[in-house]
Amino acid sequence: MGRYLLRRLAASLLLLWLVVTVTFFLLHAAPGRPTELLGDFGSRALGAEQREQIERIYGLDRPLPEQYVRWLGATLRGDFGTSFDQRRPAATMVVEALPATLLLALAATLVEYALSVPLAVWAVRRRGSAVDSTVRSVSLVFFSLPEFWLGVMAILLFTYVWPILPSSGMSSPGTDLTGWARVADVARHLVLPATVLGVSAAGGSLRFLRNSLLDVMGQDYIRAARAKGLSERRVLTVHGLRNAAVPATQILALNLGALLNGALIVEVIFGWPGLGQVLILAIRTNDYPVVLAATTLSAVVVLATNFAADVAQAALDPRVRHR
Amino acid sequence: MNAPLLELEGALDRPARGFGRHLGHHFGRSPALAVGSVLVVFFSLLALAAPWLAGDPNEAFDPVAGKLLPPGSLRVPLELADGRGGRLVESAERRGDQVVAVWRGEPRSWDAAEIANLEPDGGPPPPRRFLLGTDRFSRDVWARVLHGGRVSLSIGLLAMLFASLAGALVGTVAGMANEWVDNALMRFTDACLAIPRIFLLVLLVAFFRPGVVALVLVIGATNWMAAARLVRAEILSLRERSFVAAARGLGAGPLRLAFVHLLPNALTPLAVYAGTIVGGVILLESALSFLGLGVPQPTPSWGAMLDEGGDHLGAWWLTTMPGLALVATVIAFNLLSDGLRDLLDPRDRR
Numbered sequence A: 001m002g003r004y005l006l007r008r009l010a011a012s013l014l015l016l017w018l019v020v021t022v023t024f025f026l027l028h029a030a031p032g033r034p035t036e037l038l039g040d041f042g043s044r045a046l047g048a049e050q051r052e053q054i055e056r057i058y059g060l061d062r063p064l065p066e067q068y069v070r071w072l073g074a075t076l077r078g079d080f081g082t083s084f085d086q087r088r089p090a091a092t093m094v095v096e097a098l099p100a101t102l103l104l105a106l107a108a109t110l111v112e113y114a115l116s117v118p119l120a121v122w123a124v125r126r127r128g129s130a131v132d133s134t135v136r137s138v139s140l141v142f143f144s145l146p147e148f149w150l151g152v153m154a155i156l157l158f159t160y161v162w163p164i165l166p167s168s169g170m171s172s173p174g175t176d177l178t179g180w181a182r183v184a185d186v187a188r189h190l191v192l193p194a195t196v197l198g199v200s201a202a203g204g205s206l207r208f209l210r211n212s213l214l215d216v217m218g219q220d221y222i223r224a225a226r227a228k229g230l231s232e233r234r235v236l237t238v239h240g241l242r243n244a245a246v247p248a249t250q251i252l253a254l255n256l257g258a259l260l261n262g263a264l265i266v267e268v269i270f271g272w273p274g275l276g277q278v279l280i281l282a283i284r285t286n287d288y289p290v291v292l293a294a295t296t297l298s299a300v301v302v303l304a305t306n307f308a309a310d311v312a313q314a315a316l317d318p319r320v321r322h323r
Numbered sequence B: 001m002n003a004p005l006l007e008l009e010g011a012l013d014r015p016a017r018g019f020g021r022h023l024g025h026h027f028g029r030s031p032a033l034a035v036g037s038v039l040v041v042f043f044s045l046l047a048l049a050a051p052w053l054a055g056d057p058n059e060a061f062d063p064v065a066g067k068l069l070p071p072g073s074l075r076v077p078l079e080l081a082d083g084r085g086g087r088l089v090e091s092a093e094r095r096g097d098q099v100v101a102v103w104r105g106e107p108r109s110w111d112a113a114e115i116a117n118l119e120p121d122g123g124p125p126p127p128r129r130f131l132l133g134t135d136r137f138s139r140d141v142w143a144r145v146l147h148g149g150r151v152s153l154s155i156g157l158l159a160m161l162f163a164s165l166a167g168a169l170v171g172t173v174a175g176m177a178n179e180w181v182d183n184a185l186m187r188f189t190d191a192c193l194a195i196p197r198i199f200l201l202v203l204l205v206a207f208f209r210p211g212v213v214a215l216v217l218v219i220g221a222t223n224w225m226a227a228a229r230l231v232r233a234e235i236l237s238l239r240e241r242s243f244v245a246a247a248r249g250l251g252a253g254p255l256r257l258a259f260v261h262l263l264p265n266a267l268t269p270l271a272v273y274a275g276t277i278v279g280g281v282i283l284l285e286s287a288l289s290f291l292g293l294g295v296p297q298p299t300p301s302w303g304a305m306l307d308e309g310g311d312h313l314g315a316w317w318l319t320t321m322p323g324l325a326l327v328a329t330v331i332a333f334n335l336l337s338d339g340l341r342d343l344l345d346p347r348d349r350r
Helices: A002-029 A034-038 A048-057 A064-076 A090-125 A130-144 A147-161 A179-217 A220-227 A232-270 A275-284 A288-316 B003-011 B018-029 B031-048 B141-176 B179-194 B197-207 B212-221 B225-238 B242-249 B254-290 B302-309 B317-344
Strands: B073-079 B086-089 B091-095 B098-103 B106-111 B128-130
Touching: A002 A064, A002 A288, A002 B179, A002 B197, A064 A288, A090 A130, A090 A179, A090 A232, A090 A275, A090 A288, A130 A179, A130 B317, A147 A179, A147 A232, A147 B254, A147 B302, A147 B317, A179 A232, A220 A232, A232 A275, A232 A288, A275 A288, A275 B197, B031 B141, B031 B317, B073 B091, B073 B098, B086 B098, B141 B179, B141 B212, B141 B225, B141 B254, B141 B302, B141 B317, B179 B225, B197 B212, B197 B254, B212 B254, B225 B254, B242 B254, B254 B302, B254 B317, B302 B317
Parallel strands: none
Antiparallel strands: B073 B086, B073 B128, B091 B098, B098 B106
């Protein structure tokens, strides 16, 4: 087990290095320099001299390999540099935004599984019936619904036509709530983005769960459980779902990547103050340190989840360890 | 629309004949494949015929009175001479040398000479039905939705082609080369899979101020990985087969082996894979356009229309209509891809 995990860990670290390196060089290969935008404030346009001066301060005039080595060294020490745009440490900006994104992703995962697990179980119990084909159609439709359209539609319906929920932000502006009142306020703001993200992710997991449940239900131990005289419900939920959960851990990890993808767009739509918002703004302003910090952090999150999924799978299924 | 289906049904009666018969067989058994292909053909025809079904998607009919008209509105499009723009009037008739109209609910009249688009008999032009209403620049939403379909479908298909070709290339090289090259290529593929796709997309797009070509390349560049793995796996299994050994024995070089013997045999799964990603690729294009990173304005695109519509929630058709078009198209492609997947992996269909 130890050797297996060590190998996975080394592979994850190698991948992480590849990801950040690719991002670094992509970013610097791009046309458009960070100082270009500094000149865009009307009368305060920067002269060439000032621009050079700023580039010197941030080390942008150095050869690219040198910049890369410096950046990598600083990053390994946990120093992601200072945002060009906001003059704050890039790491702070990104780390501050992370909890919001994780909260959104977690809530969306709950919505996703609250939808897909019961539907998958129902479809498998009535395999081949009208229920089953309806569930398959539903999963196809969910799968085809883009977050951004669902999001705009949700805003149209629940904040405009029937205004019961807030349309943007994470808390009501101008209020200074504490304790439970604050939790309730954030929860109200969370409902729409989490539902939108969860529903659009549910299509994939519904299909996957149905298929892996079907696989499991054909196994001998299920026949044995039935032969013991257990009720079909118990066979499905205790023996079926539990075994279907093994491949599902892998999907859960992949899913997080997909959720982060979706979260980026959902955050923009709902003005949710998370990582996606920070990244999009940083890309628009050529804010290199923040882009790099945001990409690195999200790669860490994705890879850490993949690693956790590997660990979980190795724990759930002894065969994996001995490959 | 039924002709190709009937042909394929006929194919069922013929003796076994490889993939063609396989396909025909599945058309009969998989409603997803049949419905999906019919819808895909239908939407493609709609997009192809857009210039004839709906006029210029960028024509602003009347920036004053033609903004945000609800779906189904009927207006007479008058065009003032000397490029003074258009007027969408509720009704118009010719009286002597005057054209008398109702504009913004009030009577209005122009000299006949001032109107550039009178009929040959001197009467006003026929009224125009704005099937899906107009947007904030008084452009016809129906025309923009149809033309947006052209953009989405062509970018989707081209990106799919590019992704499949790139994947086939990487997969073939990995499958044919020695272990070291194979390992390096496959680890690189894994690395590309590990970056959240939209991150990569947003990064790339932000750099190559995108037009259609850049979008195709960028979207293709984030979708080749699975194709590469698929082709590599196929090639690894194919190259152990006796017909390959025979070709090698007859003196075929590696290029000839790859392009004449191996790739053609790996084409079916690759084609099926390509079919399965079109829906997702169209969604990606729309997502980028929605974020303002897609095809530049004023080219109509569904994602950009949705984004604009978000500023005018009262005009519900601006968000609903392009969204429905997008979802219907993606559902059609996903149905098709579902059916195609059944060909490869019948586990789904129990």
